[in-house]
Amino acid sequence: MSKIIAVHSYKGGTGKTLLSVNLAATFAKQGKNVCLFDLDFRAPSLFAILKVENAECYLNDYLNGTCDINKVLIDLSSKIPGGGKFFVGLANPSTEAIRDMSAKDRKWEMRALGRLLSLRNALLTDKGFDYIIFDTSPGLQYSSINAIVTADLVVVATTGDRSDVDGTRRMLRELYNLFEKKTGLVINKVLDAASKTKRDEMDEKARTVYQVPMLGLVPCFCEILRAEGSFIFVRDKPDHPFTKILYEMTRKIEANQIN
């Protein structure tokens, strides 16, 4: 069963963070205990979306080996009333920290991989979390590939943009296949997604172009753009079609329908 999920994409702006936050919140709403980590060290954003001003320690510190993972975790369960545990681990948004993370060498990245891998025991086995979700940097960044290696399932967010389609296809073939990762595709910002012809066309694309199972098809919703990342969509808009799509994604993951 997929317990560690990495949300990744080839290009930026495909909706990884939106998906990560709402996937985590949807699991938490269903009573699951979830840990969401910001692994986008070059452009941290979870702190802003989840409105967390100051963290005692950041994920950067844990990967540097200067603090324990418990000091990184921030309990935001109160943001999902009546749900399971909802914890987050943030990336340090300061310019100095971003610069520092960009200059890490291969040996540091190797130790960082070891520390990410040890989260499985520390959080899933010892602390009883049901899911760990990594929001990653786009493209072939070290931190993203570390997250992919650690994960049981990779959710790939893509759009209809031609360069994104081509890059995503190559990334699937040359990265995910080599690591033998279970992968689910989310095509985001789809125009005319209500029409059956369009949905069939996207299903066909997932099967033939990307050759991975479709996890979800997300139409281009003006409400999401208007929200400007200022609230957790699935919590505040429970009847919105986007929320229903997210529920369907979590159902597929829970039922282990992505192989």
Added chain:
Amino acid sequence: MNNYQCVVRLNKPSTVTSVAYTHNTRGTLLNNEEALGRKPLHVLEKIRENLERLNDKMEVMIELQKHGRKDIQPFSDTPLDVMTLLSMPDHLRKTAMTICRCGRATAEEISEQTTRARAVESAYLNQLVIMGYLKKERKGRKAYFYADRESQV
């Protein structure tokens, strides 16, 4: 007899049990421990450990022959990071990925995850040791493999 046959013979329990007994002058079968005291048992244990080490080495030699030594660069100074994993041949990557996930494991434990034969995993793990990516530690009869990330500074 080729190397592979040698490996199989060393793994046969009968090879070890056959030396655990001896005949006295009247032709009565005696247990070695009774006949010679406890010390020879330790010697036999040592012999067994040495045979197992020899077995490991032979498995590596078989693998080296099978792959024509092309993909084995001994004692690389590059760390076992994701880029190294990506550049590995498929058969070694699978083993390396599994040991990364397990942390510390025997060839038997790795073979349970990869569904390949124990002897095959043992050979691949030993290759990764030769290449400098993994460390190997013996505890009694078991050999444990692990990626020593912290010491590779």
